[in-house]
Amino acid sequence: MLTKIFRRAAAVTFGFGMFIAASAALTVVQAQEPDAVVIKNFMFSPMSLTIKAGSTVTWKNLDGEPHTVVNDAGIFHSAALDQNDTFQFKFDKPGVYKVFCGIHPTMKETITVQ
Numbered sequence: 001m002l003t004k005i006f007r008r009a010a011a012v013t014f015g016f017g018m019f020i021a022a023s024a025a026l027t028v029v030q031a032q033e034p035d036a037v038v039i040k041n042f043m044f045s046p047m048s049l050t051i052k053a054g055s056t057v058t059w060k061n062l063d064g065e066p067h068t069v070v071n072d073a074g075i076f077h078s079a080a081l082d083q084n085d086t087f088q089f090k091f092d093k094p095g096v097y098k099v100f101c102g103i104h105p106t107m108k109e110t111i112t113v114q
């Protein structure tokens with residue numbers, strides 16, 4: 001009886017472990033997308049991104065709250081992005097570009113264009 005309960009607990013634990021491993025693998029795949037920024041939990045991810053001149057960065061808002069993508073030098077400014085909306089900008093000139101959310105200015109990221 002106890003053995004049976006223990007086996008069941010082990011199976012559940014193993015299943016949950018597999019779920020965590022699968023989630024981690026999925027996160028790694030998303031992180032490898034070179035010029036993509038995800039907006040989630042009121043954060044830009046990654047918070048710093050290095051790309052080559054001529055690259056286009058795509059931001060995608062996964063939050064239920066709207067966010068914007070604003071450059072502090074006024075080079076680009078997205079409309080309010082609702083959930084799953086995207087915004088793209090092509091970085092032609094090398095430099096360091098600071099980005100924040102116009103609605104939640106504590107959300108920040110830095111994009112370095114080489």
Ligand SMILES: [Cu+2]
Pocket residue numbers: 042066067068101102103104107
């Ligand atoms: Cu925001």
